[in-house]
Amino acid sequence: MRIVDGHCDALTKLFQNDRLDFHADETELDVCFPKLKRAGVKVQCFAMYLSESITNPSFDHILQMVDIFYRRLLNHPEMMFIRTAADWRALEQSQKIGAILTLEGLDILAGNMTYLRILHHLGVRSMGLTWNYANWAADGVMEPRNGGFTKKGLRMLKEIESMGIIVDVSHLSVAGFWELVDIYKKPFVATHSNAKSLCPHPRNLSDEQIKAIIACKGLMGITFVPYFLENSMTDVPISSILRHIDHVGSLGGESHVGFGSDFDGIEHWVKDLRHTGQYGNIIDALCKNYTESQVEAFLYGNWRNFMLANLPQ
Numbered sequence: 001m002r003i004v005d006g007h008c009d010a011l012t013k014l015f016q017n018d019r020l021d022f023h024a025d026e027t028e029l030d031v032c033f034p035k036l037k038r039a040g041v042k043v044q045c046f047a048m049y050l051s052e053s054i055t056n057p058s059f060d061h062i063l064q065m066v067d068i069f070y071r072r073l074l075n076h077p078e079m080m081f082i083r084t085a086a087d088w089r090a091l092e093q094s095q096k097i098g099a100i101l102t103l104e105g106l107d108i109l110a111g112n113m114t115y116l117r118i119l120h121h122l123g124v125r126s127m128g129l130t131w132n133y134a135n136w137a138a139d140g141v142m143e144p145r146n147g148g149f150t151k152k153g154l155r156m157l158k159e160i161e162s163m164g165i166i167v168d169v170s171h172l173s174v175a176g177f178w179e180l181v182d183i184y185k186k187p188f189v190a191t192h193s194n195a196k197s198l199c200p201h202p203r204n205l206s207d208e209q210i211k212a213i214i215a216c217k218g219l220m221g222i223t224f225v226p227y228f229l230e231n232s233m234t235d236v237p238i239s240s241i242l243r244h245i246d247h248v249g250s251l252g253g254e255s256h257v258g259f260g261s262d263f264d265g266i267e268h269w270v271k272d273l274r275h276t277g278q279y280g281n282i283i284d285a286l287c288k289n290y291t292e293s294q295v296e297a298f299l300y301g302n303w304r305n306f307m308l309a310n311l312p313q
């Protein structure tokens with residue numbers, strides 16, 4: 001069974017720790033090559049996120065992360081960089097694992113269109129607009145004032161749209177989300193968010209938001225953060241993930257739902273889902289509850305269809 005995972009933070013850990021080896025079975029990495037291989041992950045998205053603990057974050061830090069992505073992650077004959085739909089199709093003819101480079105939060109771009117274009121040149125194909133708090137472009141979902149976009153943010157959003165970079169609304173404020181729905185013409189994704197009506201965490205999406213993602217032919221990645229699945233940190237079972245899939249399905253989203261684990265960005269885990277190598281436990285649970293073609297769509301096909309339609313051809 002092939003798998004696409006729409007979000008992980010392994011790059012952040014590699015950036016913070018020079019000694020971590022992506023190609024070894026590192027206990028400190030939830031996502032690393034041997035675990036991806038074992039699980040059958042075919043495509044993994046790798047987010048560049050600058051932790052709030054970095055003093056004086058700069059564009060240079062993001063360039064260092066891109067360098068790490070090329071130098072310590074893609075430097076394996078079985079890893080393949082996915083920048084276009086054609087890359088993805090070629091990947092399917094090989095035994096390799098595909099990697100998509102993404103940015104979590106526009107913070108560091110500071111309205112600079114040259115920076116934006118440079119990241120696109122370097123292969124960044126999806127961008128989250130904010131992390132949890134406000135940045136120069138828009139408010140994040142934990143920002144109490146719940147503002148939307150700034151003028152500069154809207155300007156960059158237009159540029160992102162015209163360049164064909166995929167917009168990721170996970171972490172965006174509710175007001176920002178609806179502003180985007182009004183003005184943004186292309187399909188967009190929430191790479192790692194769950195259903196608010198099942199778990200009322202601010203990071204989750206209301207039914208109306210989920211319907212808007214479905215309506216734009218977007219994609220929602222169900223995430224394995226325990227407290228976005230249930231109101232609990234521990235002992236959250238895999239069946240809880242299935243409840244969220246069911247819910248998106250009940251809103252008409254069966255073809256618009258996939259996974260975005262948030263591995264390496266979490267410090268609590270779903271039971272029996274401690275790292276990417278344990279994806280098989282989800283597959284087992286899915287196979288007991290859905291048809292083979294549904295399971296294939298949730299794990300792989302829905303993300304694949306979205307990416308083939310929205311990556312540069």
Ligand SMILES: [Zn+2]
Binds near residue numbers: 104170171192265
């Ligand atoms: Zn995140």
